[in-house]
Amino acid sequence: LDSQMSKKEKFPDLIIGGGYRVEKVSPENHFSYGMLGISIPIWDTGENRVQAANARLKKEEKVLVEKKKSVEMEIGKYQSMMVYFKGLFSSVFFDDVNEQEKILGIAENGFKQGVIDINTFLQTEVQTHEIIDQIYLNWMKYLETVSHYNLTTGEELKWTR
Numbered sequence: 001l002d003s004q005m006s007k008k009e010k011f012p013d014l015i016i017g018g019g020y021r022v023e024k025v026s027p028e029n030h031f032s033y034g035m036l037g038i039s040i041p042i043w044d045t046g047e048n049r050v051q052a053a054n055a056r057l058k059k060e061e062k063v064l065v066e067k068k069k070s071v072e073m074e075i076g077k078y079q080s081m082m083v084y085f086k087g088l089f090s091s092v093f094f095d096d097v098n099e100q101e102k103i104l105g106i107a108e109n110g111f112k113q114g115v116i117d118i119n120t121f122l123q124t125e126v127q128t129h130e131i132i133d134q135i136y137l138n139w140m141k142y143l144e145t146v147s148h149y150n151l152t153t154g155e156e157l158k159w160t161r
Helices: 002-008 047-090 093-113 118-153
Strands: 013-023 029-039
Touching (some): 002 047
């Protein structure tokens, strides 16, 4: 739009006007007048403004191309992360929780029977909680990645595994 407006500055402007004036003197003077004028751009033809507008247009086009590349890279990053997390969750990752809980149950029974000392029991308990925490944190990172991906692509948010 700016480029089109600057191209119109090259053309002459036609000025037409008129008016009516009353002077409050004795006797009153009444004046009617008309005016006709034309302005011809001799020195300032608007060429610099056209060049500046075209330069801004090219800059904005390049910014748009870079933004598109940036969004495509972000989408690729989120897709890679989702593939990673799906592979992580489809492996024995969740089975580790069940196995670790069984080990904790055995350690707890062994501690109650006096077969396992307190340090071994506490280490087993800490290890179990660390594994469960890590699975929970990875699951939250996965959901966050899905959320960012859907936000970036404009898709409906789906909380699926």
